[in-house]
Amino acid sequence: MGKDADNPITPSSIDFSHPLYLHPSDTQAVTLVSQVLRGSENYEVWSRSMRLALFARNKLGLIDGTCLRENQDEKLRGLWDRCNAIVLSWLVNSVDRQLATGIVFSSSARSVWLDLKERFHKADGVRIFSIHKAITSLKQGALSIPEYFTKLRDLWDEYDSLAPLPTCQCPTTQEYAKLVQQQRLLQFLSGLNDNYHHAKTQILLQSPLPTVNQAYSLICQDESHQLISYSTPAHPTEGATMVARGGRQGRGRGRGRSQEECSHCHRKGHKRENCYHLVGFPPSFRRQQAQVSTADHTINTSSSPAQTPITQQQYDQILKLLQKEKDDIAVTTTECIEETISGHLSWQNKEDW
Known part of the structure; x- marks a missing residue:
């Protein structure tokens, strides 16, 4: 002093x-x-x-x-x-x-x-009931995992401020605190979307059950794994197909396919001024078509019968053969008709004579 x-x-x-x-x-x-x-x-x-x-x-x-x-x-x-x-x-x-x-x-x-x-500061039963109802009815929906978990933690903290847990260190209080943490783990898992069903099952099968923070970490890992899976092509051959089709989509009509419909051929993906039927087909068009047909044939061999594409030269030869066969049939038919008519006329002349 x-x-x-x-x-x-x-x-x-x-x-x-x-x-x-x-x-x-x-x-x-x-x-x-x-x-x-x-x-x-x-x-x-x-x-x-x-x-x-x-x-x-x-x-x-x-x-x-x-x-x-x-x-x-x-x-x-x-x-x-x-x-x-x-x-x-x-x-x-x-x-x-x-x-x-x-x-x-x-x-x-x-x-x-x-x-x-x-x-x-309304620490009455109505306020506590409304917060408890908000906790039990909260669903992830369109929220991400961090956003959903943060919103749930805010409700938990507000509930604890209105109905605080006992602060003593006796065994009964510790058991009660473990029970509260287990309930919050179940509340967190029950509000997740259905695409986390496998991860939720793996967490609930653990003994002892993990804490809420540990479960949050596991769900975040599962979310990252799902994002990687969604960004990976489902079939390895899709890359080859897109390469084969990329040349056709990248020439003459711009990259990608639009939803506009041609007023001439009534097909989607190009306008009238770019229609091949009006402006002419490019020289590499048939070769690219053959590449796309070959790639599609490689992918669909297990589900569709094999289809062998033909070249323009083979197509012209088939047309010539068909035309020749048609001409031969016409000549043969004409000869048969002439023979029949001549025979009939000869018989009539002979009878008359």
């Missing part, structure tokens, strides 16, 4: 560990938390974030009652007023505008904190 009386604390002698010490960055324009208080629906998350931010700046005592003005030395009360005004500004900056108008005229940061707690 004698030493404190000989060396009283003054504003100039305050070090950084004192709750009334103001760092140059401690200004009124600072926003401590990104979560803005809107009402009872997010009060628990907001209050937890604010307490952490004030504790980090060593200003938590100005709202929890451990650093009151009447307990300070007469010379430090002016400094306490400055610290109280700065903390009050931080509170105003972290609430919604409609709420800020009701607390901007207050003179004590602690009184504002207690007023917000009394108005929005």
